[in-house]
Amino acid sequence: MQKNEKIYVAGHRGLVGSAILRRLRADGYENLVTRTSAELDLREQQAVRDFFAEQKPDYVILAAAKVGGILANDTYPAEFIYDNLMMEANVVDASHRHGVKKLLALGSTCIYPRMAPQPLKEEYLLSGPLESTNEWYAVAKITGIKLCQAYRRQYGSDFIAAMPTNLYGPGDNFDLEKSHVLPALIRKFHEARQKGEPTVTLWGTGKPLREFLHVDDLADAVLFLLREYSGEEIVNIGVGKDISIAELAAIVKEVVGFEGEIRYDPSKPDGTPRKLVDVTKINGLGWSAKIGLREGIESTYQWFLDQVDKQQIRGLS
Structure with a gap:
């Protein structure tokens, strides 16, 4: 081009x-x-x-x-x-x-x-x-x-x-009713930290891989x-590797700075046990992902905080 x-x-x-x-x-x-x-x-x-x-x-x-x-x-x-x-x-x-x-x-x-x-x-x-x-x-x-x-x-x-x-990343949807798991975790842990809550309860067992x-x-x-x-x-x-929801939650908790406990509600659905794409083809063409998950979550949380400051995310101040 x-x-x-x-x-x-x-x-x-x-x-x-x-x-x-x-x-x-x-x-x-x-x-x-x-x-x-x-x-x-x-x-x-x-x-x-x-x-x-x-x-x-x-x-x-x-x-x-x-x-x-x-x-x-x-x-x-x-x-x-x-x-x-x-x-x-x-x-x-x-x-x-x-x-x-x-x-x-x-x-x-x-x-x-x-x-x-x-x-x-x-x-x-x-x-x-x-x-x-x-x-x-x-x-x-x-x-x-x-x-x-x-x-x-x-x-x-x-x-x-x-x-x-x-x-995931800047521009994601952080509405808890409509968002996907990663932005939902960011918002949940952020709100819990802001309110000083002792625990955050997540749906399912934390075992599914994404x-x-x-x-x-x-x-x-x-x-x-x-x-x-x-x-x-x-x-x-894709990235070519996955992570359990429990491992993901632990990273988000640390990035956000929430110091309470994570609990799981196994009465709620886990969804599909695993969802991973094979990236052999695009890797063979010469491309692979470069942004590490923790690095990406940190930058996404910073973007989220910037939107909170601008009052662009409803229900938060």
Whole structure:
């Protein structure tokens, strides 16, 4: 990618998109195009076609998606499948119609079968039933992968798809009702320290294993793949190693400075025992994650504190 070429980042205000923008700017890319959802509804085909006809981007990074947890997926299945399908179909097709040089679509490891062997290899896609709690989102993201593959096969379009593992970092969601485990732990321990509480109780046993990739590492991988990879096969992006929730909680507790006791409530669900991606492929291409977990948690907590100071996180002062 030349520094003066136009790059459109769809979903630039989210955790992923904002990190990609930061990285592009840090690398000297200045011809960047963004639109908020209010400015451009990616579900509207004609609006997307008009935008591409006007802007004529050279590169497209598709990080826009409707996302949410188990409750949201269960409550709004129609929106999760429809909104994501329409966004992907419109952006991929418009990219083809208007001669985009390269498109990278970001998916999620929820595309893999519920009972797939660990670690998750790219070839496990469509080898078994999906996890029922997020199948609406997963089906839409799988369709996005297949769109990229279909346009590559029929038209020779250089469209690629990458599947990141669990992400965290600046810009994360710290709402306890909607956040993922790592930002939820940061907020719980922070609030407990602020209130002087003697204990923090966490759901489950603490035994499940999870992998965590800093969003700035993901942004680094995205640029690497745009520069170095062209193929129909999907590519996992991850660290290649996991950690138990109990070990993770101990690190967060120490970083935040909470001095009380951690307790577990085994009556609450643990979720999937393990979720780790196989990163043999991307490592073989020459990329690997660089940000250590403790280092990443420290920087994320500092960002969280900065947002608290700016009163950008609800319910905290």
